[in-house]
Amino acid sequence: MTHKARSFIATLQVNGCPVNTFDSMTRGQVVLESPLASPAHALDGASALGMLNCSDEDWQHGQDLGLITFERAAAPAPLLLYFRHSDEGYRLYIRSGPHFGQGVFVTEEGLVAVKPIEQKDPTLWSVIAAATGEHLDVITTETDEIDISLVSTDNPLGLQSLFPVGGYAMCHAAADRCTLRLAIEQRDVDWYRSA
Template sequence: MLSCQAGISKKPMLFYFRQTPAGYRLYVREPGDHFGKGVWVHDHSHLGVVSTDQNDPSAFALRSSEGQIVSLSDLAGDEHQITLTHNGLSVSKGRRSNSPYEYLKTRGDLSTVWTLKVLERSVPWLSSPYEI
């Protein structure tokens, strides 16, 4: 699960956004155990990271502040306020019934605005053997 627990890390996570016809597929680029894994929306709507040898990462759309679907090539500059959606539902924080912590999940009732900081563009996506 992708959690929002206090004290874990104040540093933003680093993801690679791979554009596909279905939308953007996100891959973890943080060094460590999860490097190369894909972001996947589980059946219970929470986001997690999984190895890409068995599952394709879920497809996400980037939406502008006006709600329009945009691509990274539509966004000039390196910092943007966006909403991230999966199947029309916004990615937001939410609690699980068995945990005091917040996790990322898809929700239809809330649109969370995220700050997207683009560090590099036109980067090859195949940098991990787990992404084949």
């Protein structure tokens, strides 16, 4: 089978909440804690991937405590990700919204964030089917919604809590593997095509 046959466009969710970039879901400066540094230091989290799953009361509580530095925006359209297959695994590219054409990278601080593609290809990922623990074979998978986890160079993608409003994606050796719901929108997608 060709790489094209194994490439697809999909969205991701965590516990029913869509994964998107924080600058698409919020207004104002997004400050997140570095997941790798101890003590943690503040990072610009605008382009980090994450999710918001809170009530209005939780949002107000987080702001009252000074834990949340930004405002919630209107819910954006789901973030479309192009999973481009290669012999080594998958690289993820953005196929919707203001970050269209950019890639998904693990930063030096351990954040999973979206950035323009320059001299380096986006981070390489293994897509693991949660039910089997094996690499996902999109060709033999008939359903379009599958629970998965993502692993990069043996480091799992995890979710750092952003109490009390949601969480943001991180990837490092000590991260607890996060189960994601993969919803395939389009299969057999060429590199140059969008949904």
